[in-house]
Amino acid sequence: MGTNATPTPERVDRSQPPGPGPRRPFAFPVIERFELANGLPVLTARTEGLPVATLALLVPASGVFEPEDRAGLASLSGALLDSGTDRRSAFEIAETFESLGAHFGVGTGWDTTEVELTALTSTLSPGTELMAELVRSPSFPGDEVDRVRKEHIASILQRRAEPRGLANEVAARFFFAPESPFSRPLGGTTHTLQGLTRQDIVDFHRGHYTPFGATLVVAGNLDPEDVRDLAEATFGDWVGPASVRPVVSSAPAARARRVVIVDRPGSVQSELRVGHVGVARSTPDYFPLIVMNTILGGAFTSRLNLNLREKQGFTYGVSSGFAMRRNPGPFVISTAVQSEVTAAALTEIFREVEAIRDAPVSASELQDARNYIAGVFPLRLETTEGVTARLVELALHGLPLDYFDAYRDRVLEVPADEVLRVARQHVRPEEMCVVIVGDAAQVRGPVEALDLGPVEVVNVEDLP
Numbered sequence: 281m282g283t284n285a286t287p288t289p290e291r292v293d294r295s296q297p298p299g300p301g302p303r304r305p306f307a308f309p310v311i312e313r314f315e316l317a318n319g320l321p322v323l324t325a326r327t328e329g330l331p332v333a334t335l336a337l338l339v340p341a342s343g344v345f346e347p348e349d350r351a352g353l354a355s356l357s358g359a360l361l362d363s364g365t366d367r368r369s370a371f372e373i374a375e376t377f378e379s380l381g382a383h384f385g386v387g388t389g390w391d392t393t394e395v396e397l398t399a400l401t402s403t404l405s406p407g408t409e410l411m412a413e414l415v416r417s418p419s420f421p422g423d424e425v426d427r428v429r430k431e432h433i434a435s436i437l438q439r440r441a442e443p444r445g446l447a448n449e450v451a452a453r454f455f456f457a458p459e460s461p462f463s464r465p466l467g468g469t470t471h472t473l474q475g476l477t478r479q480d481i482v483d484f485h486r487g488h489y490t491p492f493g494a495t496l497v498v499a500g501n502l503d504p505e506d507v508r509d510l511a512e513a514t515f516g517d518w519v520g521p522a523s524v525r526p527v528v529s530s531a532p533a534a535r536a537r538r539v540v541i542v543d544r545p546g547s548v549q550s551e552l553r554v555g556h557v558g559v560a561r562s563t564p565d566y567f568p569l570i571v572m573n574t575i576l577g578g579a580f581t582s583r584l585n586l587n588l589r590e591k592q593g594f595t596y597g598v599s600s601g602f603a604m605r606r607n608p609g610p611f612v613i614s615t616a617v618q619s620e621v622t623a624a625a626l627t628e629i630f631r632e633v634e635a636i637r638d639a640p641v642s643a644s645e646l647q648d649a650r651n652y653i654a655g656v657f658p659l660r661l662e663t664t665e666g667v668t669a670r671l672v673e674l675a676l677h678g679l680p681l682d683y684f685d686a687y688r689d690r691v692l693e694v695p696a697d698e699v700l701r702v703a704r705q706h707v708r709p710e711e712m713c714v715v716i717v718g719d720a721a722q723v724r725g726p727v728e729a730l731d732l733g734p735v736e737v738v739n740v741e742d743l744p
Contacts, residue, residue, distance in 0.1 A: 306658040308684040309667060311674070312504045316516045320491040323671045323681075324498040324507040327664055331401040333500020334664035335408060336672055337415060337515075340493035340523040341393040341484065343466045344607075350480060351461075352468015354488075356432060357481045358386040358393045361414045363424035370424060373410065382407040384414075390466065391606050391676055393488075398665060401501055405510060412514040415489055425478045433470050440740060443544065444616065447551035447717040450743065454540050454713050455557055455610050457531040462607070469744055490520030495675040499667035530608040532557040537712050537733035542740060543720040550622040550718030551615075554629055556711045558611035561604035561677045567690045568698040569602060569706060574649040575699070576600050576636050576707075577613055581648065583632045588615060594625045602706075606676065611707065619719055623726035626714060630732075633712075636703045640696040654688040 309325035316322065346353045362384060363370045377384050382399035384407075395415055399407040439445035449465050456463035468476075496515060498507045563569065570578070577584040577600025588594045594617045603609030613633075617625040641649075660666045670684055716723060720737045728735050 304658070306688065308661070308670075308687070309499070311671065311681045313681060314504075314508060316491075316496075316508075316512055318491050318516060318518055320494060320496060320511075320515055320518065321675070322496045322498065322507065322511050323675055324502070324504055325667055325671060326503065327499055327501055327667055329501065331501050332398065332664050333401050333404050333498060333502055334396065334398040334668040335404075335411065336397075336497045336668050337395045337411070338392045338495045338497070338672060338675055339395065339415070339489050340525065341488035342388065343390045344461055344526060344528050345484075345488055345523070346461070346468075348461070348464070349472060350468075350476060351464050351472040352432065352466075353476055353480060353484050354393060355388045355467045356429060356473065356476060357484050358388040358395075359428050359432070360420055360424060360481060361386050361395065361418050363428065364419045364421045365413050365417050366419055367413065367417075370421075373414070376410055377407070380407050380410075384411065388466070389605075390462065390609075392672075394672065396665075396668070404500070404502075405513075408510055408514050412518075416518060418485065420478055420481050420485070422478050425481060429473055429476060432467060433473050436465070436467065436470050436473070440743075443547065443549065443551045443717045446542065446544075446740070447553050447614075447715060450540070450542050450717070450738075451553035451555070451612060451713075451715045452610060453743075454533055454715055455555060455612075457529065457533050460529045460531055462528075462530060462609070463533070471744065487521060488523050490523050491515065491518045492520060492522045493525070497668055497671035497675055499664045499671060528607060530557055532711065533713065535711055537710055537714070539714040539716065539727060539732050539735040541720045541724060541727070541735065541737045542715065542717045542743075543737055544717060544740065545719055545721065547717075547719045548619055549616050550619050550625075550716050550723055552617065552622070552625065552629070553612055553614055553715040554626070554712055555600075555610055555612035556708060556713060557608050558602045559604060559706055560606060560608045561673075562606070563604070565702045565706065566604070568694045568702045570653060571646070571649050571691065571694045572636065572641075572699045572703050572707075573600055573602060574653060575641050575645050576632065576703075579649070579652055583636065584613065584615075584629065587628050587632055588617075588625060592621075592624070592628060594618070594621050594628070598629075619722045622716060622718060622723040623730055626727065626730060626732065630709055630712075633707060633709045637700070637707060637709075640700050643696070646694075646696050646699065650692050650694060653691045657688055657691075 311325045343354045362373050380403040387394045397411045584598045588598045595615045598615035600613040602611050
């Protein structure tokens with residue numbers, strides 16, 4: 281009998297983490313565009329695999345269409361779409377979607393209201409018919425209007441009582457000029473919501489839930505011709521008025537740095553929001569900006585997080601980001617720290633902001649950031665909802681249909697000098713507004729000593 285040799289395992293250096301593997305090939309689904317008989321544009325992309333599809337109807341019923349004294353009207357109207365139609369009650373609507381195994385949702389933003397349906401392809405047709413019924417002929421029952429309005433008011437009061445939500449709300453108020461709609465909460469205030477009537481909602485729906493200015497996007501395991509037939513059957517005869525987007529201001533509240541402390545006596549933490557008005561999604565600097573922001577505060581390994589979390593131990597996490605809309609949205613650095621280190625945390629935030637503007641990023645930082653963005657991009661397209669979100673981006677911002685075909689390549693081509701240029705151009709520490717939600721008695725003195733700019737203390741009760 282021969283001797284059995286025991287194979288020798290390969291020697292592995294376990295002191296070093298394994299390096300990244302080769303980048304997997306990826307191709308964005310082919311997109312087709314056509315128009316229905318009524319002129320409604322449709323974007324569709326076929327996804328292989330599971331028999332699932334997602335439809336999203338973008339309607340020009342966004343927050344920019346609200347009068348200032350009717351803030352929250354767009355969100356309230358969207359939330360009431362499934363409260364009843366001329367044919368069905370809210371219960372019957374919910375029961376029908378459940379029986380179809382379909383998920384229905386409505387989301388209202390500054391640029392659009394998105395009505396979305398995800399269902400198996402086998403139940404997509406009846407699901408889309410019901411979706412169209414909700415969009416085209418909601419009845420807005422009075423009792424449902426009262427109920428949902430009270431829910432929205434309760435949500436605002438709850439947000440005001442929670443430091444993180446309060447900080448997000450007031451940051452926009454102090455970043456943007458009062459005449460800008462973006463300075464107010466998208467969902468409105470308790471005062472504006474209390475003044476809304478059922479007739480306000482009916483009128484808003486009639487004027488802004490219209491095929492003119494709308495787009496239907498579809499992603500799923502469907503042939504384009506099947507999408508066309510379904511869209512024509514449900515939305516092809518839809519009519520309505522033209523909805524012209526108003527010209528709105530994105531003006532900043534100030535061009536000089538300042539500090540606003542929203543006083544919450546007794547708070548043991550400070551919620552920090554540091555930033556200014558940023559850029560629109562149409563900026564030609566989009567790709568270098570997302571690379572720059574990933575290095576600054578857009579990833580767990582970012583400079584801000586490695587400093588404030590790993591080195592200083594001030595926070596569980598800190599992030600930065602540009603909210604890119606049709607109009608310039610805010611650029612915000614967000615974190616929460618213990619009250620006693622509020623001033624120290626702000627010092628480190630501004631240290632990192634200045635540093636990314638002072639010198640080119642390192643070769644390793646640049647490579648890691650580009651690889652990270654390029655690597656996660658396909659992961660966000662593994663569901664029909666993810667593909668639909670990208671089609672929505674194309675429709676909202678007028679991007680070419682082949683835009684995402686070269687997305688990863690354009691990220692990977694961003695050079696260090698472009699990262700430095702956009703940091704210097706679009707991150708402006710001298711214009712930053714510092715918003716602190718915390719105990720003013722504890723944090724004001726140390727923050728004033730930083731000489732960041734004039735310091736104003738605001739009481740929560742005084743906010744509209």
